[in-house]
Amino acid sequence: MQLKGFLIDMDGTLYIGPRASTGAVAFMNQLAASGLRRVVLTNNSSRSGARYVERLTALGMPVRPEEVLTSGEAAAAWLQGHTALRRPYILGTQALADAAGAAGLTPTPFEGEPDCVLLGYDLDLTYARLTEAALLIAGGLPYYATHADLTCIDPRGLLPDAGALIAALEATTTRRPIILGKPTTSMLEAGLGRLGLSRGEVMIIGDQLDTDIPLGLNHGVRCALVLSGETSAARLADSGLRPDWVCAHVGEVHQRLIEEGVLGGG
Ligand SMILES: [Mg+2]
Known part of the structure; x- marks a missing residue:
């Protein structure tokens, strides 16, 4: 083999x-x-690759930073390599914005005229940011998600993952994203x-x-x-x-x- x-x-x-x-x-x-x-x-696009290096190392299986790939990094690389879009509105964590920046994109706020929306697993979600994303999506911007998992397993039970946010925005705008990851x-x-x-x-x-x-x-x-x-x-x-x-x-x-x-x- x-x-x-x-x-x-x-x-x-x-x-x-x-x-x-x-x-x-x-x-x-x-x-x-x-x-x-x-x-x-x-x-999981909510955490940086560095967090997984730490986690695996603590469990006795050290990896190098370049050996960790998150869906946020893959999504950002895809936008950079396969589209002309460079100014994503990020509905996600700072780690996702950082991944976008590292791939050569410029995370752009609502008022800064973003050219697309990139949704991730947003642990810092607020109603204000959900609203901004809904308005941009309803306005017709190209719309992507880092993954579409509906739930995230947690000791407390199942938690709403990116797919649940996609569902909320679909209920509001009738649009679904192009899924990456x-x-x-x-x-x-x-x-x-x-x-x-x-x-x-x-x-x-x-x-x-x-x-x-x-x-x-x-x-x-x-x-x-x-x-x-x-x-x-x-x-x-x-x-x-x-x-x-x-x-x-x-x-x-x-x-x-x-x-x-x-x-x-x-
Ligand atoms: Mg698994």
Whole structure:
């Protein structure tokens, strides 16, 4: 198997809540030592990549900043590379505005004549900013979102994620955004760019049937589903989707990679 790199989901795959998932630390550290490349992915556009470096490092699997890709970074890179839009109104956190700035865009306030709207998971949402976004969207500006996940898992229960904000704005304006992030090409392109590899050289590992697995299946990239997060075997069966591999957890993916000779046995 000619695998040279991995795109690896974080939540539900490398960790579950506050704990590293089974086999994750050994897998990530062997990847780092092996010379195979790895980029970790999240559709959460509310935090900076640096926060994930800290989190993974604290869990015993240190990564470099360039090995972390958020949907906010992927969305900003997509706008920069595929459109002439440069002045997004950001309905999102400062981390998303920073990601846009780093990609060469100029986050622009309501009164500054933005040329598009970019919606993310906005932990700092206020009614005033929701109103501004609604007015801009109703006025016809190109409208994008970093991802469309409806809910975010939290120890307290499910929380409203970007998809819930999209729904509120759709109720107000009847418009829906162009979705970026997982499972769209924007995330794959940004991930492959970070890896410096092509589709046939990469495997995607993740726990979600609506994001991680279609990121692979829709783009001809091998994918491994782990059942350690959001997806049960029953839900997989109901979905009709056929990931290349189905594993209990990332430790089992690691074992299979050793058996296939992609990684050395130890
Ligand atoms: Mg996940």
